[in-house]
Amino acid sequence: MQNTRKISQDLYWVGGSDRRIALFENAYPVPRGVSYNSYLLLDEKTVLFDTTDHAVSRQLFENVAAVLNGRALDYLVIHHMEPDHCSAIEDLLLRYPTLQLVCTAKAAAMIGQFFELGDLSARTVVVNEGDTLSTGHHALTFVTAPMVHWPEVMLTYDTTDKILFSADAFGSFGAMNGNLFADEVDYAAEWLEDSRRYYTNIVGKYGVQVQAALKKAAGLEIKMICPLHGLLWRENIGWLLEKYNAWSTYTPEEKGVVIAYGSIYGNTENAANILAGMLAERGVRNIHMYDVSATHPSYILSDAFRFSHVVFASITYNSGIFTNMENLLHDIAAHNLQNRTIAFLQNGSWAATSAKQMAAVLEKLKNMTVLEPLPTLKSSVKPAQVEEIAALADAIVASM
């Protein structure tokens, strides 16, 4: 049965949610599921904005058919060729024989890479930056947003209703719970964390390109943002833009300390706990601690984007970094984190080397300040290390 929602005069949400999925992109835990948003505009011409993942495509077909109510589907605008949004292209071309695809040249090339559909040129309208498509009452302007996840990405601005179809930008993990709009929920309490984890992990590396897209968006009057995942925005859009501005410029949202530790027997963990307590006693309020063996790196990376300071504490492991910590560090390096104050703590029973190796992984990141001293454990915390940890706590507080 259809599950569609009218979201403005001529526009319908026709997407779906998947709560069975364990890992988004087979990488990121999504305990609250994820939504795949798809939008259908009924004008003189009918326009579908993106399809969905296979997981909910049956719902999509029912929804589209229900809203069309016997009409033909004229256009499918493809903002992004990642399979979580384009899995149903082939099916739709078969179901709607006069359907035309609207996408960038790069996306058109990718259709051939993902599907065996032969020559689609007669069924494709290739658009460029600034092109406009009139659908009757509505005029749709296309805005390219390369690397706001993938190179072929574009956004659509409905100049009639001032709606921005933002592709993966402004999205979030989390299935829809009936409410479609951010203003219908306590977004800061219930969604911001997943929205930040989504942005930082999925698009975080491409801050420069996101900044370019935000500059283009700044020139538009936007009454509603329709992203491909998560809730839609029609109020308080400035608040969301501010978050995006911070994330994409690698500016901490808040002063605070993330302590990520990798420990086998618990001694490095003990040192991390001692440091956290000392920071708290020195007045630091935002302290988030993570055992890298217990918490998926996507959560820790997200917090590293949120806060100003990150401490990495690791045992030495086979003359290297503890595996889960190494994984986290490579993830942070791959996502281009910048402008943070960081510190290390190491442990090793015969030759502690992990701090140097951890620093090497993060070496190329821009504008990272490394604090001293470097507390070094030779198995367990001894009075000399308590002193070093206290000195590090002092240095962290002094730098805040």
Ligand SMILES: Cc1cc2nc3c(=O)[nH]c(=O)nc-3n(C[C@H](O)[C@H](O)[C@H](O)COP(=O)(O)O)c2cc1C
């Ligand atoms: C598989 C394995 C490999 C290790 N490799 C090293 C090493 O290369 N160099 C070293 O100094 N210690 C090494 N250690 C020892 C630990 O780093 C050391 O015992 C440390 O105190 C453990 O701290 P924890 O109590 O926080 O787990 C290794 C331990 C294990 C289990």
Ligand SMILES: [Fe+2]
């Ligand atoms: Fe994507």
Ligand SMILES: [Fe+2]
């Ligand atoms: Fe996506």
